[in-house]
Amino acid sequence: MPVRADSLRGLRAFQRLVKTAVTRPLAPGYRMQRRWSDGRSMAAVAAEFIKPNDRLTAFARLEIYNRMYWFRIIDSLHEDAPGLRAALGERKFSRLAVAYLTKHPSHSFTLRNLASRLEEFIRAEPRWTAPRTALAREIARFEWAQTVAFDEAARPVVTPADFARANPARLRLGLQPYLSLLVLEHPVDRYVLAVKKRDTLRAEASNATPSARPASGIRSVPLPRRERTWVAVHRLENMLYYKRLEAPAFKILTALREGATLDRAVAAAGRGVTPEQVQAWFALWAQLGWLCRWK
Amino acid sequence: MNKSTRLIITAAAMAGLYAGSLAVRAHAADAGAPAAKDDSKDKSSCKGKDGCKGSASCKGHNDCKGEGGCKTADHDCKGKNDCKGKGGCGAKEMAPAPEPKK
Numbered sequence: 139m140p141v142r143a144d145s146l147r148g149l150r151a152f153q154r155l156v157k158t159a160v161t162r163p164l165a166p167g168y169r170m171q172r173r174w175s176d177g178r179s180m181a182a183v184a185a186e187f188i189k190p191n192d193r194l195t196a197f198a199r200l201e202i203y204n205r206m207y208w209f210r211i212i213d214s215l216h217e218d219a220p221g222l223r224a225a226l227g228e229r230k231f232s233r234l235a236v237a238y239l240t241k242h243p244s245h246s247f248t249l250r251n252l253a254s255r256l257e258e259f260i261r262a263e264p265r266w267t268a269p270r271t272a273l274a275r276e277i278a279r280f281e282w283a284q285t286v287a288f289d290e291a292a293r294p295v296v297t298p299a300d301f302a303r304a305n306p307a308r309l310r311l312g313l314q315p316y317l318s319l320l321v322l323e324h325p326v327d328r329y330v331l332a333v334k335k336r337d338t339l340r341a342e343a344s345n346a347t348p349s350a351r352p353a354s355g356i357r358s359v360p361l362p363r364r365e366r367t368w369v370a371v372h373r374l375e376n377m378l379y380y381k382r383l384e385a386p387a388f389k390i391l392t393a394l395r396e397g398a399t400l401d402r403a404v405a406a407a408g409r410g411v412t413p414e415q416v417q418a419w420f421a422l423w424a425q426l427g428w429l430c431r432w433k
Numbered sequence: 434m435n436k437s438t439r440l441i442i443t444a445a446a447m448a449g450l451y452a453g454s455l456a457v458r459a460h461a462a463d464a465g466a467p468a469a470k471d472d473s474k475d476k477s478s479c480k481g482k483d484g485c486k487g488s489a490s491c492k493g494h495n496d497c498k499g500e501g502g503c504k505t506a507d508h509d510c511k512g513k514n515d516c517k518g519k520g521g522c523g524a525k526e527m528a529p530a531p532e533p534k535k
Contacts, residue, residue, distance in 0.1 A: 298454050306443045401443045405434050413445035420446045424453025
């Protein structure tokens, strides 16, 4: 029976039907599934709301949009995760991407948010990344932090007027929303940077479109060995940066972000820090624009 | 950390904060142009153009990706030889943080 959209209610139902059909996971081989969710033939379901033409059946016409949707979101995730792709390999990454996007489909108006739950998914379903799950989780966190640094809001930075007469026991400082503080068990920052440099070299070495096959003479990037690393991912003058931090500096920033007053935050650094170090850190953070008014 | 050490360290933090903030103000005064003006210019320059992601004009501006500027535009970039490797598609996305001039 043809689907009718001749009332607001009918239109809503029709829109939901089309959205469901277009965003439904693909079958193996990246084709549209042959059966609808209730077991009916997909060809029959498509014929209820898609007209065939002289070249394409209703199924074939709908399949174009179904595939197009999936190729677009897989492509988007692919682009946002060069490090994860390199660590897992293209095939494994593709399987991970499809599994992730099936479980956590896009609910946002922007593809920017697509990878926001990738690290959580890898943790919950380690079979897609085994035996490199720990590394994969860290790379996913790091690459998501880059997206955050790319376009998260910036708040007004603190000025001397904000703290000139403040009591450090009451003074709270915020951190920019675009700044991510990561403690990593692998030097993922250097790994991802090396992958990007290699990819750039590959692209320059070939006139062909990007391919999974390495260009001859361009080595793959070795996986990082375990090494605890404290990193800030941020932006400055509209460019993305990462910055290695010393552990006590990381602790101070984390305490500030959690709402500690200035005197408690510096105490979080623990023993062994010198006044000169702390002075230099705060001067640098202020210059980089990381510190803003507490919300 | 005992109380007197904590006091000294806190004072050092305040001194650093003050010095850093003044440096930012001096830099802003040197730079001249108001940030808001640059913002609007850069946001519009981002929309719908190839090479948005990774370009200096786009990065860091809120609403860029969300308004369809980057994600809808960057497919134009893929597969074009002259794009990748020149920083257009993200080759320059990340670099070690520079130390600001003191």
